[in-house]
Amino acid sequence: MKSGRLVLLGALAALCLSAFAQINQSPTGGRERLPWGLPPDFPVPRIPMDNPPTQAKFELGRHLFYDRRLSGNGKLACAGCHRQELAFSDGRPLSPGSTGENTTRNAQHLGNSAWHTTYTWANPVLTTLERQMGVPLFGEHPVEMGVNDQNRDRIIERLRKQPIYRHLFQAAYPGPAPAFSWQNVIASIATFQRGLVTGNSRFDRYQRGQETLSESEMRGKDLFFGEKAECFHCHGGFNFSDQIAHAGSRHVAASFHNTGLYNLDERGSYPEPSRGVYDITGQDEDMGRFRAPSLRNVEVTAPYMHDGSVRTLEEVLSIYAAGGRNIESGKSRGDGRKNPQKSELIGTIKLTTDEQRDIINFLKTLTDQDFLRNLAFADPWGTSPGRRKSSK
């Protein structure tokens, strides 16, 4: 997806809104109605009927995504925790919000998030990017962007005062209804995120017959997709995740898995406040169950796991090779390998260190350099670091 192509496809923004709204009703078609290109082997994502994608919304969303004015105290932009060079992750185990309070979970990368069945690490209730966005924007436990009843109108006024937004909002939301609204802010950022498509890694080009992989990478690929390592069960399909929904999906299941990272007691407990789907349902069988993240660009999205508690891919592989993580001392002490809620897919794997290295070499072929550098996804303000140092 080159920026030139984006500009060209921008002309499609002229298509009438009702045409876009048909995307979900047309399982095989709809590709030509997206304002951005898709790799040929990617399905068309499902998109809420009330937020048809346009190039103008994408552009507005990009400006908002990189704008610190969007946070209550003006100190944090979405980009503060989602940096392009890290595939829109942030390199930290947990991330400080605008008021300095840490998130409870690791900031996820955003590549191909248009296709996720559910959003965040473990929440069956968040099924659209629009709904997910309420968590970082309005969340109080912890505060991330810090938008609340007291400042919500003031923030919209802040945006209205920027001459460039007058143009961007008008282009994205022409018509008599007021363009400056949180609803439109959210719809635009969601559209920008849907456009963050990553599908031009070395592995993608290998699959298209445009690239060869090394012997180690090929061995890693065979292990990854084979019954020995079984990685593909949870990290399969074009997005290397088993949570995939697209416009043609007839049955959409949201799977969550316990991979034996913790076992605080013999009952398999994970440490608070991040216990997986259990935090939503309170059901014992949901303890420690999280969404399998897409492994695209996994080379640059360290640290790993829902709490960022695993620093390197080498550590990740050794944990899976051992069938879970045994923590021998400290507050989180416990043998995750023996977690009674652990997925049946974890623990049967025996991998030599050579095999682990091969798998890591394969995983690194999923890095999409275009995605990490594409100017169409970059900071349009030029100067914003996404985060201003707190004065505290």
Next chain:
Amino acid sequence: MVMLSNKFGLRRPLFSFLLIASLSIVPALAQTQQERIEVGFRLMAGHSEVRCGKQTVPLGIGEVPSRLKDARLYIHDVRLLAADGSLHPLHLETNAWQYANLALLDFEDGSAGCDGDASLNAKVVGLAPKLVYTGIRFEIGAPVQGMVSGQAVSLNHSNVETAPAPLDVLAMSWNWQGGRKFVKLEFYPATGVQRESDKVKAWTWHLGSTGCQGNPARGDVVTCRQHNRRPVVINGFDPSRQILAFDVAALLARVDLSRDEGGAAGCMSAPDDPECKQINAWLDAEQERTKRGESSRLFRVIDGRGDIRR
């Protein structure tokens, strides 16, 4: 019906006449005798009124002096009990606090460290037949759907950014659970809240539906494992001369606000949170009482209504 017409075949014309007559008269009567009724509320801890400010009220085990941080709740489906035992829905007006028979009660004015803004709402207003009432029924929480002009509208799981007031309050939206906080009740205990490894300032009770699941194909919320709406039954209540006290001292009598045994500092509706278990056990017991026809103790009847706060 078949048996009825066989047995009373000869009387059927008379029966039909009476049926038709009563059907046409009752709505006419009801329409002519509707009146505007206000039901007043007040936030109380035992016999003390609770407001934002420096003053504290003793709460829970150890009667920890506690200062108000937030007190807001949604109620819906208000019905009034007439002296003859009949129940009559109070059809709520639509205004900044009421929509689709749902109302937001707001007992905090944003002052002295309280969470919200200056506006308060301590009443529900609607139309019901002009009768002498002796009791009230309602439910705490927001239902999944309500009716507006004959159309079903989404309430609990609606989008906070597009929903009409009073569903547009960000503080009452509960994004990670996909719905609304039905109750947001928060205090600053003078002792702070001691947890296993730290101490925090605020003690919190958030009630709302949990274990909800979205439909990824449609992008909306479908089902919730625990709906957590709570019915309230009050007998011996006449809205024309009495108001209802939301008694937080009764609610929290078995909770120690100075310490937290696990989960959120207080209770955010996690079924395994020790403080939720205490609160839920009491609410369950109250619900059982009301099934036997007794009044809930979460709300208490207070005489006089001249000072309903606007």
